[in-house]
Amino acid sequence: MINISKEELVYYKKFGVSEDSLKKLEEALCDKELKKVFDELEKIKRFNELKVLDAFNEVSFNQDDFYSKSGYSFDDIGREKLEKLYALIFKTEDAVVRPSIISGTHAISLCLNGTLRTKDNFIYATGIPYDTIRRTIGSEKVIKNKYKLSEGSLFDQGVSVKYVPMIKEKIDIKNVLKNINKKTKLIAFQRAIGYASRESLTTKNLSQAIKEIKKKYPNIIIFVDNCYGEFVDFKEPTEIGADIIAGSLIKNLGAGIANGGGYIAGKKELVEIISNKLSAVGLGKEQGPMQSQTLNILRGLFFSPEVVLSALKNATLFNYVYEKLGYKVYPLFNQKRGDIVSQIFLENEKNLIKFCEKIQESSLIDNKFMPVPDVMPGYSNKIIMASGSFIQGSSIELSADAPLRDPYCVYFQGGLNFSQGKLALLKTLDALNNS
Numbered sequence: 001m002i003n004i005s006k007e008e009l010v011y012y013k014k015f016g017v018s019e020d021s022l023k024k025l026e027e028a029l030c031d032k033e034l035k036k037v038f039d040e041l042e043k044i045k046r047f048n049e050l051k052v053l054d055a056f057n058e059v060s061f062n063q064d065d066f067y068s069k070s071g072y073s074f075d076d077i078g079r080e081k082l083e084k085l086y087a088l089i090f091k092t093e094d095a096v097v098r099p100s101i102i103s104g105t106h107a108i109s110l111c112l113n114g115t116l117r118t119k120d121n122f123i124y125a126t127g128i129p130y131d132t133i134r135r136t137i138g139s140e141k142v143i144k145n146k147y148k149l150s151e152g153s154l155f156d157q158g159v160s161v162k163y164v165p166m167i168k169e170k171i172d173i174k175n176v177l178k179n180i181n182k183k184t185k186l187i188a189f190q191r192a193i194g195y196a197s198r199e200s201l202t203t204k205n206l207s208q209a210i211k212e213i214k215k216k217y218p219n220i221i222i223f224v225d226n227c228y229g230e231f232v233d234f235k236e237p238t239e240i241g242a243d244i245i246a247g248s249l250i251k252n253l254g255a256g257i258a259n260g261g262g263y264i265a266g267k268k269e270l271v272e273i274i275s276n277k278l279s280a281v282g283l284g285k286e287q288g289p290m291q292s293q294t295l296n297i298l299r300g301l302f303f304s305p306e307v308v309l310s311a312l313k314n315a316t317l318f319n320y321v322y323e324k325l326g327y328k329v330y331p332l333f334n335q336k337r338g339d340i341v342s343q344i345f346l347e348n349e350k351n352l353i354k355f356c357e358k359i360q361e362s363s364l365i366d367n368k369f370m371p372v373p374d375v376m377p378g379y380s381n382k383i384i385m386a387s388g389s390f391i392q393g394s395s396i397e398l399s400a401d402a403p404l405r406d407p408y409c410v411y412f413q414g415g416l417n418f419s420q421g422k423l424a425l426l427k428t429l430d431a432l433n434n435s
């Protein structure tokens with residue numbers, strides 16, 4: 001073996017990995033095409049590392065910036081510098097980066113609730129969004145009938161939505177333009193696939209769509225759910241025309257180091273009205289304790305390009321090997337990616353559960369736990385989730401999840417380094433081989 005050293009083999013033996021699976025890994029690592037993909041991903045990483053270094057250099061932090069204020073937390077210089085740093089990286093006028101933004105869902109909900117008002121209409125140009133966002137929008141009858149009181153969804157507030165599904169993995173721009181009317185205030189795009197079965201939205205496709213909308217309707221707000229998309233490419237959505245974006249710090253930008261939080265970046269005026277929802281009208285970004293998390297969030301951002309590269313290599317390797325074994329995968333290993341997620345269609349429930357068990361076993365924390373399919377708030381099917389991470393629910397760390405339904409597609413993502421990804425791959429291969 002050329003790509004797996006004698007020294008590594010000692011450990012693989014200790015982990016009980018079979019010769020057969022090791023051979024499959026070795027073959028993959030020898031493939032010139034796969035290596036070419038890895039080289040391109042390295043190039044993106046190096047560029048994003050410089051982007052981060054440049055922003056740090058510009059903002060210039062001091063040790064004192066890490067001490068959080070208490071109470072209202074007015075004039076927290078570290079917080080203000082952190083937000084300036086994010087704005088520089090995303091090339092936006094402003095940003096809000098807080099531990100009090102709980103998750104990606106919270107950040108996205110803030111963006112929609114902050115910008116949309118009664119009688120406004122908005123369009124989701126990437127079809128029905130990620131499961132947890134559907135309650136925020138609240139247009140689904142089933143969900144609505146369960147509650148007697150208004151639960152405060154956008155639908156309850158008189159905001160209407162149109163979903164325009166993608167066709168052949170591309171934005172159906174003609175149909176998006178056709179659905180725009182006088183009341184259309186915002187058009188939303190979701191970069192990652194969520195629990196849909198499609199390819200992620202590439203920067204190129206997103207850029208074309210935004211350009212065409214802006215040409216005719218320069219005042220419509222372009223919002224992008226950037227979850228899982230950060231540092232996957234050379235440019236972020238705000239560099240190609242998006243007005244406002246949102247994401248989670250327990251995904252790409254937190255790098256498994258930030259304890260939690262979320263960010264919103266974009267036009268100053270938009271960040272301001274959205275921040276009014278986060279705190280209160282008139283308070284905006286001026287208040288909000290950092291709970292001593294400034295340092296962790298900064299460190300996460302610094303390591304993010306490297307960790308995103310590991311996640312991308314892991315996802316690419318999984319899809320390469322599983323496709324060779326005859327499973328359907330999205331995207332193909334050499335296809336341009338818009339997120340870090342790997343979709344593998346495992347054909348039946350047994351394979352799906354075995355795969356997730358092995359991901360759990362390869363985790364750093366809770367590795368002796370067994371993932372069991374169960375109902376989850378915000379999701380309509382039973383879900384199996386394998387995640388044993390430093391940070392609860394962190395999916396930039398090695399994780400896999402899937403709704404228990406045909407076509408038994410598992411969504412695999414993360415892994416803080418390539419070795420963990422390779423080991424997890426070997427374990428899943430052995431498990432599926434013996435079923």
Ligand SMILES: *Cc1c(COP(=O)(O)O)cnc(C)c1O
Nearest residue numbers: 103104105130192194225227248
């Ligand atoms: C993860 C994710 C979200 C938000 O999820 P949280 O678990 O609330 O952070 C939203 N949209 C997409 C596409 C996602 O992948």
